[in-house]
Amino acid sequence: MQSTQHQNLVGFIWNIANKLRGPYRPPQYRRVMLPLIVLRRFDLVLAENKQKVLEEKKRLEEKGITGPALDKALSRIASEGRKQELFNTSGFTFKKLLDDAPNIAGNLIAYIHGFSPRARDIFDKFEFETEIAKLDEANRLFLIIKEFCSAEIDLSPKTISNLQMGYLFEELVRKFNEQANEEAGDHFTPREVIRLMVQLLFTGEEDVFKPGVYRSVYDPTAGTGGMLSESEKYMAEKNPDAHIELFGQEYNPEAYAICCSDLLIKDEPIDNLIYGDTLGIKDAKNKTNGFVPHDGHPDKKFHYMLANPPFGVEWKPEEDFVRDEYKDQGFSGRFGAGLPRINDGSLLFLQHMISKMHQPPRWVDGKNVGGDGSKIAIVFNGSPLFTGDAGSGESNIRRWIIENDLLDAVVALPDQMFYNTGIYTYIWIVTNKKPKHRQGKVQLIDGTRHFKKMDKSLGNKRNELSDGHIKELVRLYAEHEHDAESEVLVEGRPERRICSKVFENREFGFLKITVERPLRLNFQASAERIERLSAQSAFANLASSKKRKDDAAYRAEVAAGEKTQAALKAVLEGMNGETLYRNRSEFEAVLDAALKKAGIKIGAPVRKAILAALSERDPEADICLDAKGKPEPDPDLRDTEIVALPDGIALPLPLGYDNETGHDQLLALVRDHCEDYLKAEVLPHVPDAWIDHGKTKVGYEIPLTRHFYVYQPPRPLEVIAAEISQLEKEIVGMLREVTA
Template sequence: MPLPEEAKEKMLLKATESLSFFNTSELDLSSLGQKNIRANLSNYIQHFSKDAREIFEHFKFDEFTGLLDDANLLYKVVQKFASTDLSPQSISNHDMGLVFEELIRRFAESSNETAGEHFTPRDIVRLTTGLIFSQDDDALNKEGVIRTIYDPTAGTGGFLSSGTEYVYEHNPEAVMRVFGQELNPESYAICKADMLIKGQDVSRIKLGNTLSNDQLAYEKFDYMLSNPPFGVDWKKIEQEIKDEHEQKGFNGRFGAGLPRVSDGSLLFLMHLISKMRDVDSTGQGSRIGIILNGSPLFTGSAGSGESEIRRYILEADLLEAIIALPTDMFYNTGIATYVWVLSNKKETDRKGKVHLINAANLSSKMRKSLGSKRNYLTDAEIKTITQNYGAFEAVDTLTLDGESEQQKLFSSKIFNSYEFGYRRVTIERPLRLSAQLSDERIATLRFAPKPFNAVMQKVYKSYGNDWTESSYGTFNDDQHVEIRALIKAEFSELKEKDIKTVLEPKLWLEQRALMRKAEALQTKIGTAQFDDFNIFDELLKQALKDGNIKLEAKEKKQFLDATTWKNSEAEPVINKVIKVQENQLYGQFSYQGKVVEFVQDGDLRDAENIALDPSQNTTNLIESYFKREVQPHVPDAWINADKRDAQDGEIGIVGYEIPFNRHFYVYQPPRDLAEIDADLDAVSREIMALLQEVHS
């Protein structure tokens, strides 16, 4: 009975000792022969171990060799490989890995725009790797130390290779174990091949969508690096993500909140945070380096998913630094990008702090653009960034010498984590209405509100004069046809049910009845203008009672919409009289001998973002700000105490944003007017001289 393939593989791998794959074919590349080259090569590939075969399958190798064979090129390509000695005796795993990485780089650069989806430029990889590993003395110095590294968007494996390479350069005796997951089959195959060549356990490299199908769900890692796609839409996996958020909360990956569906960058960040190891007795925890665009810094107001995610990261004191990169650094986009560095094992001086490093103007021009990539970071520029990060120092703007004409600037600042937080407090103002039962305003009640108002006016103008008391709102067959044609031509937004409503007398009669009620009220209240709605409202209630007139809720709304209007000079509208002490800060006003609450005017509602200050309690913080910044300008305003934060229950909703560019903005004064005038005069003289030459 033959051994199962899995058992057979284990025996063969054990026999090959240091090798991570094998081939049991009796042939090799040099003996495949020109005749039947494609079939022989396919047979040779089938004799590789399972992991190696899977790589060929994801490359669609058989399909590709078919194309080469049809072009009579396959044998020549095979012979070229056969004549090159790539045996383990000639090239070590390490050197073979370097060769493979160079091939990946050349492939990526040749494909320019499409490369950015799966390949991060090497200068960005070196920078991010250096930032993440620079703080781990044990990994860089201690013999036999074991560390894990993970990339949830592995691409071709650049971060995984660079991370292991960085550690091995400093500590050849370290043991690095790589883990990764990649969505694109070809990129996955490249990554897996690279790790296979380097002797890694490729069972830890997974194929699939990291967000909806985390295949390393129970793993925790020492180091995590990622360059997720910018602005990725997660609509297709929305339900799976929402289910995890709602059902698992913080026991899952997305407990802090969910970003908008159009950009899933923060989902990858939360995924990485969920993979952090707890800090152990030796102080060993986890570190993260992730490349994001500008959106995660500030998108989303207080209480939004994005803001809540930033809040969680900052209040948990996980964010160490953000580095602004130059534009035009990636193959497929020129947008501004940022490296976020996170850790749950901050050094003492970094606790409660965030280091912002502005390297947006620190780069060198490439001799030849590769897609959108026009800039790159030299080793010296990378060193400038990593040294400043390591020193944890604020640096005023420095102008660095460069060989090119491009000015190179560098600066950094250190902030308390809470300085990125604010409390969004809702500020209310009273509704002020005037009212008048004029003939013109009452006449508008003949027509229903939107969407019927305009079409009813048009129809009434054409047919209303023909109606009698008993035929009001009715149309004959010809008029039905005419009105339908009118509506189709001028009111195409109306649906069939709306058209039928217009053509039936019911709506017309209801509106006439409302108009007549208003006329009856006019005889009791008069046509004077009231700039105190409270007085008008009392008179209206009395008139309704005396006239035995009833206004349904829908009718009353239309009646008031027609007969009242906002007037900043009018008296505020009272909502209710209350039996509490006056407190204008929170909307309890002393008015005409009573303490009242006013009706809020939604159009005047505003919000103030009040910076967080741990040295004050929330009430003092809000009230002192309101008295200083709001009350002097709008004395009738008050704080809405009903809008409270879901987490701490205090007034106002807590939000967090990181306005990176605002912190590094440098005012550039405009040129002197005399200088501008002189330039304009010079240009005018040049134009006149040219015109004279033309005429002469």
């Protein structure tokens, strides 16, 4: 389809949409226009053989043929050369609908019910019958149907091929979704971001351009299908002989309907697009017609995968299902590396995609005896880069991905790129088939200044990527150079900045060590400290009872406890309240002697309460020792330090390595590395500190912003002073105007 014709059709359809103003706001136009565009295209595709279909239906039903056999027979007659099932048995067409204006709403519904099952399902997911009723009530239904029958909007296959119609539909989806940016933003990724993802995904993939090659593409959060269609388009342009199969899953019914419409319009398989929640739900009652309650492609592996999962959306609805899979299946399931916090399920989608990878290539004598391997491009917000402390779910997921050499690159995008959020976003490239020069490394690319301002903002989207920006970012990724520069705009001026850095996997890991300081206490049986004893729970519980309060046994037990409390206080008051003990053992000996003399025996909790009440921290006191004669740590002085992983450490580290046996060499390396850090960085300041190696944890984060930080020196003082002076003059001038 020529560009002028394409734009004319888009413009004409847009003008039709404007006739909805009143009953609908512009962001709601898509609810009517998208299903009607699909319906009109199907109407014209089936027009030529409509009567033949009706006659064949009657003939076959008289022979007792129904169900799938009837559907296949009718589909063969309905449209010659189509691969996907599509027919209509209602007897209506758009023109016949106009001939019976008073009954147009009911007839239109009957027309939709006459479609083949998958086509009918599309209109069900659009919930189009609700819109038909609304249009009819507002006296707009006949007008809109009539407009679609205009000669200026010829959507017939004789005028527009399936592929051209697909491009037209995608363009209209984009325009309508941009109008509805706040509502549809979760399911619609800006097209230039998708193009960047697709080009990054296929960079370095030589095999995909071989004639006749088969490759599968998967999107677990398919939305309106933009990533699938853009991948197919890119590969078709580069390798027309390739056989591409698309797979996806989507839980939003409208987005699912749009994606199915696009595929069916282009006569491409829609059975591979599954309706349902990819992560899974536990409650079978949530299952609705056609809804799959978990992974819709449980046994499939894919060559290429793309996704834009929801940013910062909690996975509470799927929690039971996900936790059960994590607990029961571990690494045999999808979530073996760990579970993120409940308020952001982004990393669950990435783990799900990794579980769909083909086995990596394995070369023996020049032959691949392994698999094809897979490559993933996924969009995240900043949270998956660094959220979560060492040992947390997020950190463990990053650790597993990086230590297994799956993370290839992270590309930082500009802010204000998406319709429903202005935050910075990041494309992760994950693969299990890195070429040799990329193995053991992760590339970080700063693309935050590669953008141009839009002429008109769309919701939160004010920036966009030009073809030149996409080309430059792809170049940086392909060349894989450390400290590679690129020309960017800084405060409106072109400037060369380092935009690519390459790091070893190890450099993203760290050890979180616990540094302890000894507990030093003094003790004194002063009146003030004895008074604190009443606030100690173990002491207060002496005068409590679990028996019924109105029971004599309760009163007796409480009275006995109060007597014990009084006796203990009397013993403490009888001790020398002026003496200050700076050695816990010495004080305990004096306390034990006093209790023995009074004939009072106490349990460990009460003893601990007495010591807590009568003690205060004292840097001059002796170190308190535990039962084994080792220094006891002071919780108030406990601190943590972040230590980089040692050079030369072998990855992956075993999970929970510090509690495992059989890793003596690794433990010794980590221990010695931490001790060296302690001697160099801690002991010069606090010489009595030590490391509790049993608490050491491994963490991983990707501090992309830190690596590309550029120091901006403060402005000269005389410039700031001049600005302040000027502001003072302006304020004085305004005050004079007010008082004049």
